[in-house]
Amino acid sequence: xxxxxxxxxxxxxxxxxxxxxxxxxxxxxxxxxxxxxxxxxxxxxxxxxxxxxxxxxxxxxxxxxxxxxxxxxxxxxxxxxxxxxxxxxxxxxxxxxxxxxxxxxxxxxxxxxxxxxxxxxxxxxxxxxxxxxxxxxxxxxxxxxxxxxxxxxxxxxxxxxxxxxxxxxxxxxxxxxxxxxxxxxxxxxxxxxxxxxxxxxxxxxxxxxxxxxxxxxxxxxxxxxxxxxxxxxxxxxxxxxxxxxxxxxxxxxxxxxxxxxxxxxxxxxxxxxxxxxxxxxxxxxxxxxxxxxxxxxxxxxxxxxxxxxxxxxxxx
Amino acid sequence: xxxxxxxxxxxxxxxxxxxxxxxxxxxxxxxxxxxxxxxxxxxxxxxxxxxxxxxxxxxxxxxxxxxxxxxxxxxxxxxxxxxxxxxxxxxxxxxxxxxxxxxxxxxxxxxxxxxxxxxxxxxxxxxxxxxxxxxxxxxxxxxxxxxxxxxxxxxxxxxxxxxxxxxxxxxxxxxxxxxxxxxxxxxxxxxxxxxxxxxxxxxxxxxxxxxxxxxxxxxxxxxxxxxxxxxxxxxxxxxxxxxxxxxxxxxxxxxxxxxxxxxxxxxxxxxxxxxxxxxx
Numbered sequence: 001x002x003x004x005x006x007x008x009x010x011x012x013x014x015x016x017x018x019x020x021x022x023x024x025x026x027x028x029x030x031x032x033x034x035x036x037x038x039x040x041x042x043x044x045x046x047x048x049x050x051x052x053x054x055x056x057x058x059x060x061x062x063x064x065x066x067x068x069x070x071x072x073x074x075x076x077x078x079x080x081x082x083x084x085x086x087x088x089x090x091x092x093x094x095x096x097x098x099x100x101x102x103x104x105x106x107x108x109x110x111x112x113x114x115x116x117x118x119x120x121x122x123x124x125x126x127x128x129x130x131x132x133x134x135x136x137x138x139x140x141x142x143x144x145x146x147x148x149x150x151x152x153x154x155x156x157x158x159x160x161x162x163x164x165x166x167x168x169x170x171x172x173x174x175x176x177x178x179x180x181x182x183x184x185x186x187x188x189x190x191x192x193x194x195x196x197x198x199x200x201x202x203x204x205x206x207x208x209x210x211x212x213x214x215x216x217x218x219x220x221x222x223x224x225x226x227x228x229x230x231x232x233x234x235x236x237x238x239x240x241x242x243x244x245x246x247x248x249x250x251x252x253x254x255x256x257x258x259x260x261x262x263x264x265x266x267x268x269x270x271x272x273x274x275x276x277x278x279x280x281x282x283x284x285x286x287x288x289x290x291x292x293x294x295x296x297x298x299x300x301x302x303x304x305x306x307x308x309x310x311x312x313x314x315x316x
Numbered sequence: 317x318x319x320x321x322x323x324x325x326x327x328x329x330x331x332x333x334x335x336x337x338x339x340x341x342x343x344x345x346x347x348x349x350x351x352x353x354x355x356x357x358x359x360x361x362x363x364x365x366x367x368x369x370x371x372x373x374x375x376x377x378x379x380x381x382x383x384x385x386x387x388x389x390x391x392x393x394x395x396x397x398x399x400x401x402x403x404x405x406x407x408x409x410x411x412x413x414x415x416x417x418x419x420x421x422x423x424x425x426x427x428x429x430x431x432x433x434x435x436x437x438x439x440x441x442x443x444x445x446x447x448x449x450x451x452x453x454x455x456x457x458x459x460x461x462x463x464x465x466x467x468x469x470x471x472x473x474x475x476x477x478x479x480x481x482x483x484x485x486x487x488x489x490x491x492x493x494x495x496x497x498x499x500x501x502x503x504x505x506x507x508x509x510x511x512x513x514x515x516x517x518x519x520x521x522x523x524x525x526x527x528x529x530x531x532x533x534x535x536x537x538x539x540x541x542x543x544x545x546x547x548x549x550x551x552x553x554x555x556x557x558x559x560x561x562x563x564x565x566x567x568x569x570x571x572x573x574x575x576x577x578x579x580x581x582x583x584x585x586x587x588x589x590x591x592x593x594x595x596x
Contacts, residue, residue, distance in 0.1 A: 148568030254440030
């Protein structure tokens with residue numbers, strides 16, 4: 001087990017290094033150099049201005065030295081400053097992170113709370129009309145684009161029913177009730193695909209476990225069906241669901257960008273999109289690097305949790 | 317579990333859901349190809365007196381802020397949205413597939429390629445696509461590159477897994493013992509066996525590709541107006557949601573229809589082609 005953990009940690013560190021090269025190189029792929037993009041036509045006529053800007057941004061030095069500097073800074077938490085506001089990228093990110101983290105937690109929370117029972121019930125009703133309805137519902141849930149689902153929900157609740165007070169975001173600390181009211185629809189939207197995936201996985205995993213010998217043994221011993229389901233089967237069926245939840249984290253972390261745009265929430269996704277439109281490349285670079293690192297860390301945790309949960313893997 | 321392939325095919329073909337999805341997809345592709353004849357109006361014809369008209373007999377899906385017919389824009393949008401999805405997955409299959417085969421050349425190549433692919437897997441799919449689009453600028457070509465970048469690693473993994481599994485088979489050993497080179501074995505013997513999982517993965521990835529293209533265009537980093545991609549139509553509609561909801565509702569319906577069709581077809585193909593997936 002500890003050998004596995006060590007191997008997994010090493011692989012994650014290597015991948016993170018690769019991620020940093022990719023994110024660093026990414027901005028250097030911008031057609032025309034960044035400086036020309038920023039200065040526009042004005043600078044084209046004056047090579048001196050161009051050169052001085054390139055020097056100012058450190059773009060005149062060899063790329064590998066730039067990378068080492070940048071990586072060293074990133075490791076110390078210095079991701080550079082926004083070209084527009086002059087604020088440190090890390091500070092901008094951390095300022096917005098609570099909104100996105102709350103959104104993601106709410107989405108994961110409700111999708112687990114709904115998906116696992118629905119999937120389990122679907123497996124118990126296997127082949128019946130209720131099973132069919134749940135399966136079709138899950139496929140439909142996977143096919144809804146988040147931005148469209150959000151749009152429909154806004155139309156339904158804010159415009160037609162007038163239920164939602166407004167789309168103005170308030171912090172959880174200042175007004176918990178108002179905060180949760182504004183977060184409900186975004187969290188619902190963000191978690192729909194994940195809930196559908198967890199439902200599907202819980203169902204197939206439950207069916208798989210219910211077909212095992214030890215379940216037949218338990219039934220033969222006269223254990224009640226309820227106890228077989230919840231005590232014997234469900235606990236084992238949930239283990240593979242953990243892996244799916246891990247993969248789904250990717251869709252949650254990415255979906256934040258889309259959902260925050262639909263509901264105009266001031267999270268890190270909004271920060272990234274605004275930076276893209278304003279060509280604020282240090283912010284684009286920093287946010288993508290940090291979101292990638294967060295996603296990898298969460299994935300690592302899920303993998304380790306999976307090993308810890310499954311006794312067969314633990315012994316290796 | 318190990319029922320013969322033909323029986324599994326027959327079962328898939330008899331499923332009304334699978335057939336319905338195939339028909340819906342065929343109808344969409346047909347309407348897209350024949351958009352010039354099927355669409356009542358031009359997708360870009362501005363008609364000032366007809367701005368923001370609700371659905372009616374002359375404009376079944378209403379008109380947008382320039383008086384353009386939403387139905388016509390959606391019909392022409394089939395070409396853009398399905399075209400980008402198709403082209404990007406084709407590119408992903410090509411690049412990912414070739415790299416997956418190369419991984420079968422030896423342990424060192426496999427390790428190196430695997431590490432590089434891990435880097436791409438380290439990003440949530442939509443974030444990677446947004447990143448590529450942010451760097452290269454918006455546009456249909458960039459959307460293809462962005463989506464292909466996201467899904468090439470998926471096909472790499474699928475093909476690599478097949479290559480490794482097949483390499484352990486006796487017939488591969490026999491071919492090599494007869495003097496066939498590694499590359500020849502890969503292409504002639506192993507590749508055909510990797511096709512089934514690739515086909516299943518293609519259907520599933522096409523549904524994701526449609527979602528990502530429309531999300532990029534919706535966010536404004538994909539296809540740009542006035543080109544009629546489904547996501548781009550939604551992007552133009554979002555400012556006028558309360559005033560003209562039909563501009564947003566109908567293209568979204570088209571996206572759901574296409575994605576749902578590919579999802580159902582993907583599930584059906586998996587049941588039919590992948591003997592390991594138990595038919596339940």
